[in-house]
Amino acid sequence: MNISDVSRVSGLPAKTIRYYEDIGLVCPARGDNGYRDFSAQDAHKLSFLGRARSLGFSIEECRTLLSLYEDRDRASADVKAVAAEHLERIADKIEELQALKSTLETLVTRCHGDNRPDCPILEGLAGREGMPG
């Protein structure tokens, strides 16, 4: 498989696949012409990476998951630990964003949004008036 084939199969851009090779996530074979020659396993690995990335795992987490995936003797507890920690970070991020959202909503709601120059949003940012949160 050439890179465009594996790109179509895995859903990852060719650029990304080359980058993944650069950082050692995949090691496709090379043909005589220097072209990368991807096996079905390479394609599978890349699909795995694509799914893990789309779930928000970092590249380093993906590297860990991939090595766990390829280690037939690993304990599922190891995988669960990686995922659970990631889950916690997601939950934290959601909470943080919800706090931001409610602060901004308060500011936006208070702003009359017309042609007059006085604006509670800017006043809030300037720190003169009480900011919620």
Added chain:
Amino acid sequence: MNISDVSRVSGLPAKTIRYYEDIGLVCPARGDNGYRDFSAQDAHKLSFLGRARSLGFSIEECRTLLSLYEDRDRASADVKAVAAEHLERIADKIEELQALKSTLETLVTRCHGDNRPDCPILEGLAGREGMPG
């Protein structure tokens, strides 16, 4: 005010303040010794930036907000537009993260997390094809 003073007052690291000068968000005066000399207005501006950044506005949005803040004739509607768009992005991000969270929760819950090697998390990431090798 030297940079460490304005850093303390604004809550921003000195490095960040220098960076903000580099990209033209602030233009502090310079003393004969080459040291930056921040006015109270500079400090105020930096506090404004700090608050806007902590609300998740990008640097470019901060630039816009700052120019709106310093334009006494701007309409509050202009500010509201920036904030409302940002709010929408936050809401989208929250939704996306919640979807990730529930997918990941499903995977984590199904994983028994013991010493056995079979793991629903990895199987979920791998798709339907099964294990490598």
Added chain:
DNA sequence: ATAAGGTTTCCAGTTACTGGAAGGTCAAGG
């Protein structure tokens, strides 16, 4: 032979900083 399109490498840019090196400045103590 030529044209189109796929592939290669390498370099630069993105966001918003952060760390560190090398060197100039300032105030205090001896």
Added chain:
DNA sequence: CCTTGACCTTCCAGTAACTGGAAACCTTAT
């Protein structure tokens, strides 16, 4: 006056995870 230590300065490099583009090579079809 000299030293020490805390500041300050600039510049270079690196972070995460790609993305865009240039220049050149390879393949396929006409």
